[in-house]
Amino acid sequence: MLSVTDLEVCYGSISALRGVSFTIPQGSIVTLIGGNGAGKTTTLRTISGLLRAKSGTVNFLGEDITSLPAHKIVARGLSHVPEGRMVFSNLTVGENLSMGAYLLSDKAVIAKNRDYVFSIFPRMKERLKQTAGTLSGGEQQMLAIGRALMGNPKFLMLDEPSLGIAPRLISTIFEKIVEINRTHGITILLVEQNANLALEVSQHAYVLETGAIVMSGESKKLRADPQLKATYLGG
Amino acid sequence: MTTQSESLNSQPSTLNFPLSEFLQQLLNGLSLGAIYALIALGYTMVYGVLRFINFAHSDVFMVGSFIGYYAGKHVPERTYWGGLLVLVVAMLGCALLGMLIERLCYRRLRGSATLNVLITAIGVSLLLEYSGQVFFGATPRTFPDIFPSTNFAFGSLVISSNQILVIVVATLLMVALQLIVYRTKIGTAMRAVSLNPKAAQLVGVNNDIVISFTFGLGSALAAAGGILYAINYPSIDPLMGVMPGLKAFVAAVLGGIGNIPGAALGGLLLGTVETFVNGSQWSTYKDAIAFAILIGILLFRPAGLLGKFTVEKV
Ligand SMILES: Nc1ncnc2c1ncn2[C@@H]1O[C@H](COP(=O)(O)OP(=O)(O)OP(=O)(O)O)[C@@H](O)[C@H]1O
Numbered sequence: 377m378l379s380v381t382d383l384e385v386c387y388g389s390i391s392a393l394r395g396v397s398f399t400i401p402q403g404s405i406v407t408l409i410g411g412n413g414a415g416k417t418t419t420l421r422t423i424s425g426l427l428r429a430k431s432g433t434v435n436f437l438g439e440d441i442t443s444l445p446a447h448k449i450v451a452r453g454l455s456h457v458p459e460g461r462m463v464f465s466n467l468t469v470g471e472n473l474s475m476g477a478y479l480l481s482d483k484a485v486i487a488k489n490r491d492y493v494f495s496i497f498p499r500m501k502e503r504l505k506q507t508a509g510t511l512s513g514g515e516q517q518m519l520a521i522g523r524a525l526m527g528n529p530k531f532l533m534l535d536e537p538s539l540g541i542a543p544r545l546i547s548t549i550f551e552k553i554v555e556i557n558r559t560h561g562i563t564i565l566l567v568e569q570n571a572n573l574a575l576e577v578s579q580h581a582y583v584l585e586t587g588a589i590v591m592s593g594e595s596k597k598l599r600a601d602p603q604l605k606a607t608y609l610g611g
Numbered sequence: 612m613t614t615q616s617e618s619l620n621s622q623p624s625t626l627n628f629p630l631s632e633f634l635q636q637l638l639n640g641l642s643l644g645a646i647y648a649l650i651a652l653g654y655t656m657v658y659g660v661l662r663f664i665n666f667a668h669s670d671v672f673m674v675g676s677f678i679g680y681y682a683g684k685h686v687p688e689r690t691y692w693g694g695l696l697v698l699v700v701a702m703l704g705c706a707l708l709g710m711l712i713e714r715l716c717y718r719r720l721r722g723s724a725t726l727n728v729l730i731t732a733i734g735v736s737l738l739l740e741y742s743g744q745v746f747f748g749a750t751p752r753t754f755p756d757i758f759p760s761t762n763f764a765f766g767s768l769v770i771s772s773n774q775i776l777v778i779v780v781a782t783l784l785m786v787a788l789q790l791i792v793y794r795t796k797i798g799t800a801m802r803a804v805s806l807n808p809k810a811a812q813l814v815g816v817n818n819d820i821v822i823s824f825t826f827g828l829g830s831a832l833a834a835a836g837g838i839l840y841a842i843n844y845p846s847i848d849p850l851m852g853v854m855p856g857l858k859a860f861v862a863a864v865l866g867g868i869g870n871i872p873g874a875a876l877g878g879l880l881l882g883t884v885e886t887f888v889n890g891s892q893w894s895t896y897k898d899a900i901a902f903a904i905l906i907g908i909l910l911f912r913p914a915g916l917l918g919k920f921t922v923e924k925v
């Protein structure tokens with residue numbers, strides 16, 4: 377569904393990605409793990425069009441989307457839930473969800489998507505009139521995912537959904553991520569520092585280190601890998 | 612019928628002083644303030660989406676008056692339909708001009724240092740002012756009477772129909788703006804872009820279109836301000852935008868830059884204060900008061916009256 381080939385990205389003279397390649401099959405949950413500054417966020421931002429690659433290509437559903445602007449990439453069904461959630465803080469929960477359906481015009485489809493979001497995150501329905509900036513971190517994460525779902529994505533990229541969230545809510549959010557994948561058939565690329573959790577819910581994993589993929593394989597197998605255990609899984 | 616200057620100079624009678632004097636000044640102040648408010652809205656909206664002060668905005672206001680001046684020659688004088696037609700033409704013309712300025716001058720600077728953009732804005736401002744002198748001439752012109760005008764006297768209180776017109780038109784435009792910003796899809800997108808341009812792109816907003824729309828909207832309001840100003844102060848010239856522009860900028864900062872209701876409130880307050888100072892023994896300081904307010908607000912409440920420092924949860 378998505379294939380990234382030899383992606384190189386620089387910030388000025390600093391090189392952040394040095395030839396990253398991976399593929400994500402339709403219907404799967406794939407995770408990209410790695411420590412601070414490994415280049416995970418940079419990878420997602422380049423795929424979604426917020427950053428420009430220096431070289432390499434991003435291919436989505438058979439189309440080269442490397443040089444498309446971000447708003448055209450979303451239009452093709454590739455949605456990015458950014459690091460830090462980036463909800464529209466002064467807008468209400470309802471307005472945030474409406475913005476998620478910005479590219480849709482069919483009112484019936486929008487209503488259906490909204491019901492779907494409420495079925496996954498009932499709390500969003502309770503908080504409809506509340507300003508997004510006043511939600512808790514976990515609720516903001518739900519809203520950010522809900523906002524992305526409003527646009528009918530085929531492919532969802534999540535950047536550290538567990539970041540800064542109470543442990544109790546983390547497991548809820550991960551259950552929902554699996555549910556979105558199972559019941560709605562949305563392919564998911566999950567970026568995480570919490571490698572344990574990410575390997576548990578995903579089928580396939582890539583490990584990124586200072587801008588390059590250093591390891592990849594089935595999540596089950598990687599969980600047992602002694603080297604990976606030592607570095608990312610806390611011994 | 613009495614004229615305004617007579618009424619202001621006339622000895623107040625025991626009966627209607629000082630209330631009528633106060634009401635008179637209040638009315639004059641509000642109608643001047645409504646014009647500042649219209650201009651201030653453009654500064655604040657552009658700041659909202661791009662985080663810089665578009666110094667050329669005051670000259671778009673001037674161009675609005677001149678479009679009105681030329682368009683006014685093609686409609687019969689002193690008719691409401693003619694006046695409104697001139698108003699609409701000036702608003703459309705300036706909307707186009709504003710979008711053109713953004714497209715040609717500011718868009719390619721997106722993402723560069725604010726200082727570069729500010730200097731460019733000053734450059735565009737000078738370009739418009741001196742092109743104005745080339746095309747319109749430097750000598751002031753008399754703005755035609757496009758709207759019918761009468762004065763209504765209540766004792767020593769004189770209300771001119773032009774003042775009412777200013778307040779009515781400005782109010783309607785501000786209500787319309789409020790509806791656009793808070794009730795329409797493009798308005799919600801404007802607020803989204805101003806809160807987080809990256810997140811807006813990620814839900815499919817084409818930020819270029821929203822920014823262009825914002826310039827168009829702000830410039831149309833400035834043009835309306837230009838027409839309403841010229842109706843009440845009918846001598847227009849290519850540098851006429853400088854002072855009202857600066858004051859509107861102060862009004863936008865006073866209300867809280869980036870805050871739409873704040874700009875409206877700041878404009879009305881500033882116009883009123885200025886008019887009262889002008890009518891007092893300190894009238895020589897009428898222009899200085901705006902800048903005294905600016906310094907005061909920057910020192911004591913830099914976020915403005917309605918602005919607040921929002922702390923984003925991360
Ligand atoms: N805007 C920027 N300007 C310059 N360098 C940047 C910028 N953003 C990221 N970098 C650098 O690029 C590298 C990769 O950063 P990136 O944010 O992609 O890492 P990450 O894997 O997402 O890390 P984290 O887990 O901490 O979010 C880092 O060395 C970082 O310092």
Ligand SMILES: [Mg+2]
Nearest residue numbers: 416417418459
């Ligand atoms: Mg990151």
